[in-house]
Amino acid sequence: MAESVDPVVIAIVAIYLIAVVVIGYYSRVRLKSAVDYYVAGRRLGSVVNGLALQSTYFSPASMLGLPAYIFLIGYPFWWGMMAIVAGMPIATLLTAAALRKYAPVSFADYYADRFGDERLRWWIGIIVIVGSILYIALSLVGMALFMVAILKMPYLIALIITTVITMFYVVYGGMIATSWNAAMQAVVMTFAAIIAAIAIVWQLGGFEGVYYAALKSYPKIWNTPADAPDVPHLLSSTWIAVIGWFFVWHYGFATMPYTVVRFFTTMDIKTARRSIFWCTLAAGAFYVALQLIGITSKYMIEKYHPIAVAAGGNMTATQVLATIQKTYGIGTVTDYSMIAAVEALGNPVVLGILCAGGLAVAMSTAAGWAVVVNTIIARDWMVKLLKSKKAEERPIFYGRLVAFIFLLIGFIVAIQPPALVLDLSGWAFIVVICSLGPGLVLGLWWKRATRAAMWITAIVMFIVSMVAWLRAHLVLGHHARFFLDDILFGNPNALITPHQVWTIPVGFILFIIISLLTKPPEEERVQKYCVELTKEV
Amino acid sequence: MPWPPKVFWVGLLIIYGTAVLGWLLEATVKIQKIPTAQIWYTSIWATFLAPLIVSWMYFYFMERAEAKKAAEKKEVS
Numbered sequence: 001m002a003e004s005v006d007p008v009v010i011a012i013v014a015i016y017l018i019a020v021v022v023i024g025y026y027s028r029v030r031l032k033s034a035v036d037y038y039v040a041g042r043r044l045g046s047v048v049n050g051l052a053l054q055s056t057y058f059s060p061a062s063m064l065g066l067p068a069y070i071f072l073i074g075y076p077f078w079w080g081m082m083a084i085v086a087g088m089p090i091a092t093l094l095t096a097a098a099l100r101k102y103a104p105v106s107f108a109d110y111y112a113d114r115f116g117d118e119r120l121r122w123w124i125g126i127i128v129i130v131g132s133i134l135y136i137a138l139s140l141v142g143m144a145l146f147m148v149a150i151l152k153m154p155y156l157i158a159l160i161i162t163t164v165i166t167m168f169y170v171v172y173g174g175m176i177a178t179s180w181n182a183a184m185q186a187v188v189m190t191f192a193a194i195i196a197a198i199a200i201v202w203q204l205g206g207f208e209g210v211y212y213a214a215l216k217s218y219p220k221i222w223n224t225p226a227d228a229p230d231v232p233h234l235l236s237s238t239w240i241a242v243i244g245w246f247f248v249w250h251y252g253f254a255t256m257p258y259t260v261v262r263f264f265t266t267m268d269i270k271t272a273r274r275s276i277f278w279c280t281l282a283a284g285a286f287y288v289a290l291q292l293i294g295i296t297s298k299y300m301i302e303k304y305h306p307i308a309v310a311a312g313g314n315m316t317a318t319q320v321l322a323t324i325q326k327t328y329g330i331g332t333v334t335d336y337s338m339i340a341a342v343e344a345l346g347n348p349v350v351l352g353i354l355c356a357g358g359l360a361v362a363m364s365t366a367a368g369w370a371v372v373v374n375t376i377i378a379r380d381w382m383v384k385l386l387k388s389k390k391a392e393e394r395p396i397f398y399g400r401l402v403a404f405i406f407l408l409i410g411f412i413v414a415i416q417p418p419a420l421v422l423d424l425s426g427w428a429f430i431v432v433i434c435s436l437g438p439g440l441v442l443g444l445w446w447k448r449a450t451r452a453a454m455w456i457t458a459i460v461m462f463i464v465s466m467v468a469w470l471r472a473h474l475v476l477g478h479h480a481r482f483f484l485d486d487i488l489f490g491n492p493n494a495l496i497t498p499h500q501v502w503t504i505p506v507g508f509i510l511f512i513i514i515s516l517l518t519k520p521p522e523e524e525r526v527q528k529y530c531v532e533l534t535k536e537v
Numbered sequence: 538m539p540w541p542p543k544v545f546w547v548g549l550l551i552i553y554g555t556a557v558l559g560w561l562l563e564a565t566v567k568i569q570k571i572p573t574a575q576i577w578y579t580s581i582w583a584t585f586l587a588p589l590i591v592s593w594m595y596f597y598f599m600e601r602a603e604a605k606k607a608a609e610k611k612e613v614s
Contacts, residue, residue, distance in 0.1 A: 078579035079556060085584050086552040089592035093545045093599075207573040222575065226564040239560070246556060273596040280592040284585035291580050445539050534539035536603065 005152050012352030013150050016188060016359065017165075023181050024169060044179055046271045050278025051186035052179045053262045055361060056368035057253060057279075058286060059135060060142020060335070063189065063361045065422025066287075067294035067338035071317070072420075073233035074218030076295055079242065081287045083250040088283060091254035092276045096263040097537035098444050100272035102529070104264060106375045107257040111436075112384075114443040114529040115451040116521070121380040123458050127435055128257050129406075130466075132373040134428040135258070136410030138421040139366035140166065141335065144414065146358035148328050149339045149351065155330045156415065163411040166363055170370040170407065171400040179265060182367070185360030190286045192357025196342045197289035199350045200296050203304075210296055217298035217317075234493060235480045241496035244480075248499045252429045255437040258368040261375070269537075290338075297341035304344035331416045366407070374402035423479060426499035427469050434503035435461040438511035444534055446515070447526045453514035461507040468500040544598045548591040555583050 044052070062084075070077060104110055108124040140163055147158035169181070204213050214221050220232045224242070231237040236245065253259050266272045301317040302308055307324070308315045315323075321340060325333035342354045378398035382391035391398045417424065438461075439454040468483040476485060482495035482502075489495065559578060562568040569575040 076575070076579075078575065078584065079559065082556065082579060082583040082588075086588045086591070089548055089588055089595050090552070092592065092595040093541050093548075097599075207576050210576065211572045222569045224560075224563045224567075224569065226567070239564075242560070270596075270600065273599060277589075277592040277596055280588050284589055287584050288580045291584065292576070445541075447538060531539055534541075536606075537541070537599075 005150075006348040006351070008348035009150055009352040009355060012349065013356050013359065016356035019184060020169065020181055020363070023184060027180050043267055044265045044271070044275075045267065046274035047278050048179065048183040049262060049266045049271065050275035051184075051282055052182035052265075052364070053259060053275060053279040054282040054286070055182045055186035055189060055364035056262060057256075057259050057365075058189070058283065058361055059139055059365035059421075059425060060145075060358070060362050061138055061421045061425030062287070062290060063193065063358055064142050064145060064335045064338050065138075065420060065425065066290050067297050067341070068334045068336075068420055069422050070294035071297050071337040072334055073235055074221050075232040075236040076214075076221060076291065077245060078291055080245040080248065081291055083246045083248075084252070085280060085283050085287055087250045087253040088276055088280045090251075091259070092273050093537050095254045095260065095440060095444065096272050096276060097269050098533040099260060099263045100266055100269045101537070102533050106380050107261055107372060108376060108380045110443070110529070111439055111454065114449075114525065115439070115454045116525055117451050117455075118384065120454065120458075121376075121385055123455070123462075124436060125376045125381055127432055127458065127462055128376050129373060130462075131257065131428040131432045132369045132406055133409055133413060134424045135369045136366050136406055137413035137417065138424040139362040139369070140407075140410050140414040141332070141417050141421055143359055143362040143366075145330065145336050145339060146355045146362070148330065148336075149343065149358075150355045153328070155328050158328075159411065159414055162359075162362075163407060163414075166366045166370075167404060167407050169363060170367045170403050179262075182364040185364045186282050188353075188360040189357035190282045190289075192353045192355075192360075193286050193289035193293070196345075196350055196354050197292040199345050199347060200293055200300060200341065203300075203345065204296060210292060213299040214295040217296075217302075221295065235478070235496055235498070238496055241480070241498060244496070244498040244501045247504065248426050248501050249429055251433055251437060251504065255433050255440050256429065257372045257432070257436075258365070260440075261372055262368075293338055293341055297337050300341040300344040301337065304346065305340055306343065306346070308344075332420050335421050366410070370403040370406055371399075373406050374399040377402045419473070419479075423499075427479065430469065430499045430501060430503055431462060431465045434465050434507035435459075437504065438508045442508070442511055442515070444530060446512075447530055448515050448520055449511070449530075450515045450518045450521055452518040453511045456514050457507055457511040460510060461503055464506075465500060465503045468503065472500060542599065542602070544594055548594055551587055551591055555587050559583065 066077060102110060108121045111120045111124055112118050140159060143162035144155055144159035147162050148155055201210055204210050220230055223230050223232055225231055225237060225239050236242060263272050266275055298317045301320050305320050307320045321333045321336060324336055330336060342351055378391055378395060382388040382398060435458045438457050442449045469479050472481045472483040473479040476492045480496050480498045481492050482497045483500060485492045485494045
């Protein structure tokens with residue numbers, strides 16, 4: 001192994017961690033009530049909230065997963081990345097402003113109030129728990145991979161260390177600490193990605209060098225389904241697949257609990273709208289940088305990575321990653337490709353900044369989901385549904401306990417992740433959006449949305465999306481294959497539907513049909529939670 | 538029935554218009570094969586500039602409408 005621990009990398013990461021502790025300490029001083037813990041006292045300004053939104057929304061699935069996917073299938077995913085960032089402004093008027101006007105504490109509050117059924121908190125909680133476990137696990141995987149890059153230690157030990165760090169960070173800070181830290185983390189991770197991208201573009205001699213480097217690694221990378229049969233990969237071989245990749249993450253910002261709760265933390269509706277502008281600014285820059293790193297990572301690893309150079313330049317990028325996997329015991333080593341591309345630059349300052357940014361992106365996402373899940377369980381389930389006096393008297397203690405338990409579960413899943421980090425995030429997105437998205441969006445914008453539709457859609461689409469993803473993944477070999485391909489068409493590759501994204505329109509159609517077939521909601525409720533909230537958003 | 542403001546639809550047109558136009562140009566004239574072209578139209582424009590412009594429109598025009606309404610209310614009272 002040609003790699004060794006670099007003190008410059010460690011020093012840069014140490015500076016970042018000290019900043020996290022300092023911000024966490026001062027935030028903790030301000031943590032006085034449950035509202036502070038859950039929604040940061042509703043006093044965040046647009047820049048802090050916007051940056052916190054960006055770092056919470058973007059996870060290692062973006063920072064590591066996107067380049068890893070490009071590495072794996074040689075398809076640039078640029079339209080999909082555009083869709084993610086473009087989903088942010090759409091959320092401004094679709095859900096963010098209205099939900100800030102409503103000002104709840106928990107993600108489940110709106111559903112319980114709009115549809116007049118407290119029991120909805122049970123089922124929403126179960127769906128959120130699935131999303132939380134997947135996201136906390138992928139965040140811990142990401143942190144551990146960066147820790148491997150920093151300290152050159154075995155993956156399992158790196159995972160233990162990062163889980164402990166995240167536990168202290170989340171358990172003691174709550175939403176105030178995670179908000180201020182998340183804002184700082186947004187700056188660090190965006191800056192890190194931009195610096196790494198500039199270094200790579202510089203090394204390759206500008207955009208033209210990037211273009212030809214990508215072409216050299218993947219001769220079909222610039223092809224589309226119109227070039228069939230010379231498509232980049234089976235998973236991007238049809239326009240249905242290309243459009244599917246566009247929509248997988250597109251509506252997440254408007255409907256996923258870990259971003260929706262950050263609409264509650266702003267001072268007012270005006271700040272909520274403006275915060276999305278700042279979020280979009282940082283997010284766009286971050287993704288442009290990641291796209292450039294992603295398409296060049298294979299070329300960079302094969303030409304410049306120390307392991308490839310030590311082998312006389314005769315190793316493929318896959319062989320380099322296999323060597324890293326064997327050395328450190330990493331489960332899904334493709335997720336390491338982005339780090340390896342930056343390692344190839346041979347610049348410890350850039351690598352140090354990238355690792356600090358990587359820890360930032362993972363910590364903020366793990367923290368965001370931990371706060372969401374502890375609000376659902378400690379407040380919605382224990383206080384609202386089970387009427388627990390203990391939980392009501394000591395909300396912060398129980399919130400922390402739940403966060404601790406879920407970080408522990410995430411740790412266990414992260415030991416041997418079931419899929420790449422981008423796959424885990426795509427799965428969480430689809431499961432949550434198709435089952436809870438229709439109720440949120442149509443509940444706000446459609447007077448006729450009914451309680452029965454909410455229940456049926458949440459239950460049916462949760463089960464359908466889980467079964468479809470798992471069957472495609474386990475039986476057909478990849479989640480991007482339509483789960484009934486073999487039964488309906490006799491060919492597992494007949495229809496490519498990334499992450500079973502078809503479940504989102506199906507969920508909306510189901511919701512509309514059930515609403516039209518069932519008793520309309522009470523006029524008073526519609527006026528309060530639909531008409532009033534969407535007026536002048 | 539609640540209905541989003543006009544500016545919302547203009548934003549959607551910019552976003553989905555960009556994607557659909559991009560796909561059409563890629564499928565027909567293979568615009569992506571011009572060296573570095575895709576970096577500019579998907580990355581710099583579609584991923585960075587277009588969403589940023591739309592997010593600016595969504596707060597700027599909403600605030601302007603609110604200010605106008607507040608001024609009208611003041612005049613009436």
